[in-house]
Amino acid sequence: MRLNEDDFLVEIGLGRLSPEAVATLRKHNNERLDFNVEMRIKAMLSQAEYKKFEAFFKHNNAAGAFDYLKTVLPAYQSIVEAETKRLEAQLAGEASAILAIEIALAGLQDVYEKHFADLDGCGGREPPLAS
Secondary structure (H helix, E strand, O other): OOOOOHHHHHHOOOOOOOHHHHHHHHHHHHHHHHHHHHHHHHHHOOHHHHHHHHHHHHOOOHHHHHHHHHHHOOOHHHHHHHHHHHHHHHHHHHHHHHHHHHHHHHHHHHHHHHHOOOOOOOOOOOOOOOO
């Protein structure tokens, strides 16, 4: 899965993201992928099959859940691959906006540090007296 690999992020123009932004992006990508795959699987299983699948996770048995999927939905890995490719394409399309947000946030941080960091919570004024 290339979705969270450094080479892929560089390839789509996100190689300049801060380490913090990369970590946040990876976490978000994993959550999106998990959600999308789960919704596709849920749509393909009967209600009883899905409840059994969920029960494995409720009992912290991810290996059992995936073994169960292999029996009731042998093509589940192709669902994961398709969703990964879809998210990669979506991320590539959003890359310039993500980078612009990162640059803007870094600029705001610079402005704050240069002009406002030494001010107290009241913008440099004494807080009004409580009545």
